[in-house]
Amino acid sequence: MKGNFIGGAWVAGARALPNVNPSDTRDLIDHYAQADAAQARHAVDAAAQALPAWSATSPQQRFDVLDQVGGELLARREALGDLLAREEGKTLPEAIGEVVRAGQVFKFFAGEALRLSGESLASVRPGVTVDITREPIGVVALITPWNFPIAIPAWKIAPALAFGNTVVFKPAELVPGSAWALAEILSRSGLPAGAFNLLMGRGAEVGPALVDDPRVAGLSFTGSTATGRSLAQACAARGAKFQLEMGGKNPLVVLDDADLELATHCAVQGAFFSTGQRCTASSRLIVTQGVHDRFVDRLVTRLRSLTVGDARSPGTDLGPVVDERQLDTDLGHIRDAQAQGARLAFGGQPMARDARGHPGFYLQPALFTETDNTMRISREEVFGPVANVIRVRDYDEALAVANDTPFGLSSGVCTTSLKHASHFKRHAQAGMVMVNLPTAGVDYHVPFGGRKASSMGAREQGRYAAEFFTAVKTSYTFA
Numbered sequence: 102m103k104g105n106f107i108g109g110a111w112v113a114g115a116r117a118l119p120n121v122n123p124s125d126t127r128d129l130i131d132h133y134a135q136a137d138a139a140q141a142r143h144a145v146d147a148a149a150q151a152l153p154a155w156s157a158t159s160p161q162q163r164f165d166v167l168d169q170v171g172g173e174l175l176a177r178r179e180a181l182g183d184l185l186a187r188e189e190g191k192t193l194p195e196a197i198g199e200v201v202r203a204g205q206v207f208k209f210f211a212g213e214a215l216r217l218s219g220e221s222l223a224s225v226r227p228g229v230t231v232d233i234t235r236e237p238i239g240v241v242a243l244i245t246p247w248n249f250p251i252a253i254p255a256w257k258i259a260p261a262l263a264f265g266n267t268v269v270f271k272p273a274e275l276v277p278g279s280a281w282a283l284a285e286i287l288s289r290s291g292l293p294a295g296a297f298n299l300l301m302g303r304g305a306e307v308g309p310a311l312v313d314d315p316r317v318a319g320l321s322f323t324g325s326t327a328t329g330r331s332l333a334q335a336c337a338a339r340g341a342k343f344q345l346e347m348g349g350k351n352p353l354v355v356l357d358d359a360d361l362e363l364a365t366h367c368a369v370q371g372a373f374f375s376t377g378q379r380c381t382a383s384s385r386l387i388v389t390q391g392v393h394d395r396f397v398d399r400l401v402t403r404l405r406s407l408t409v410g411d412a413r414s415p416g417t418d419l420g421p422v423v424d425e426r427q428l429d430t431d432l433g434h435i436r437d438a439q440a441q442g443a444r445l446a447f448g449g450q451p452m453a454r455d456a457r458g459h460p461g462f463y464l465q466p467a468l469f470t471e472t473d474n475t476m477r478i479s480r481e482e483v484f485g486p487v488a489n490v491i492r493v494r495d496y497d498e499a500l501a502v503a504n505d506t507p508f509g510l511s512s513g514v515c516t517t518s519l520k521h522a523s524h525f526k527r528h529a530q531a532g533m534v535m536v537n538l539p540t541a542g543v544d545y546h547v548p549f550g551g552r553k554a555s556s557m558g559a560r561e562q563g564r565y566a567a568e569f570f571t572a573v574k575t576s577y578t579f580a
């Protein structure tokens with residue numbers, strides 16, 4: 102049984118939860134502690150007690166801690182990637198890539214601890230100077246989803262600590278293994294007791310104890326739009342800072358002048374890799390009529406060649422869906438789309454076992470054609486290997502359909518026209534725009550985030566992370 106890490110000690114939870122491999126449900130990874138509300142309060146106690154000491158550390162001390170954590174993540178990428186693939190179900194190469202990303206994030210924010218700067222200006226009043234500095238905000242609660250079990254925690258924990266905050270980290274229930282492994286590395290990194298706390302537990306049970314605690318100065322949340330909005334209300338009610346990254350229904354526009362080989366690659370990568378379980382997945386493929394049929398043919402041929410199987414088996418292209426509940430959700434969307442008149446051009450069948458006979462939550466990638474942008478399949482996030490093609494007349498209609506969504510995370514276009522690419526970059530209503538690239542797949546040194554129902558609050562990652570994890574102070578001196 103793996104415990105929570107609170108106040109520098111490993112502690113048992115109120116209960117424990119089994120962590121099961123979605124590629125092979127006979128494989129029990131371990132049992133992980135589940136905190137109750139009282140333990141959540143202990144974690145906040147510990148973080149609050151550690152705040153004066155950690156916020157007073159020098160940038161060099163913070164650099165050393167974060168650099169060491171980043172170095173260990175990079176050195177142990179294979180083993181940690183194996184654990185991640187085993188508990189979440191993305192393929193081994195994707196999982197190892199995610200661990201590498203987490204390591205790079207820690208290294209980047211090690212440097213940011215040293216680079217954090219302010220400004221000094223002359224005042225409009227003679228003899229007065231004005232200094233603008235950044236300070237830690239205090240104790241932060243970090244709540245993360247299951248689909249990036251180590252990268253998303255890394256891009257919240259690293260900047261929080263780099264800028265002198267103390268942390269209570271609550272990972273998603275389905276992926277405690279990667280969270281625990283990251284906490285174990287942090288526990289040996291030289292952090293003072295309580296500066297970082299791991300609180301595994303059910304969101305509905307421990308969440309309110311975190312977001313309603315007046316000692317928690319800020320919440321950084323990634324997950325579904327419904328959960329994020331309810332947490333935002335709780336934070337706003339007591340004036341706590343919040344930052345939310347939520348769902349998406351990302352469009353990939355393919356124009357008549359696109360390089361079709363590249364467009365097919367972008368669609369397969371963006372819509373189906375990581376089993377489509379990405380907030381940036383291109384689940385709406387918006388294709389102009391001149392190229393529609395050829396694009397669909399290519400896409401179906403490509404999908405036919407993909408192997409769905411155990412995430413850790415060589416040759417697997419798509420791993421399983423994360424659990425039975427998500428599989429049921431995916432199948433519900435597939436049934437609804439068919440009932441609304443969409444044509445299932447490929448896949449969509451669940452498979453009880455993969456080719457090796459492993460029992461898991463497997464689903465053939467599903468591609469729908471003959472859909473329009475009003476159908477449920479076009480409006481709601483599925484969060485699975487399911488995409489639909491929407492046929493449009495021309496670029497203008499493509500852009501209008503791309504923007505006609507409650508979400509606004511990532512938006513892509515495949516075109517060889519500089520005019521269309523430039524226009525799309527300016528007019529796509531999304532936080533991130535991709536030209537001739539999949540909608541998923543981003544750099545770690547630049548801001549990440551969306552608009553509309555996809556995001557609220559300051560951007561994550563890169564230099565922009567300081568906006569959320571620091572408080573600005575303006576000081577005036579007459580001397």
Ligand code: NAD
Pocket residue numbers: 244245246247248249271272273274302303304305306307308309323324325326328329332346347348349379380381482484510555
């Ligand atoms: P979720 O909202 O169900 O859970 C996210 C986290 O919130 C989990 O840790 C969960 O335990 C916790 N939680 C649930 N109820 C809570 C409550 N009442 N109080 C406090 N915490 C609570 O989302 P999920 O199913 O884990 O993740 C999938 C969603 O995440 C998708 O919508 C996806 O688009 C989104 N996502 C967004 C981004 C992004 O950056 N925009 C990245 C990855 C995933």
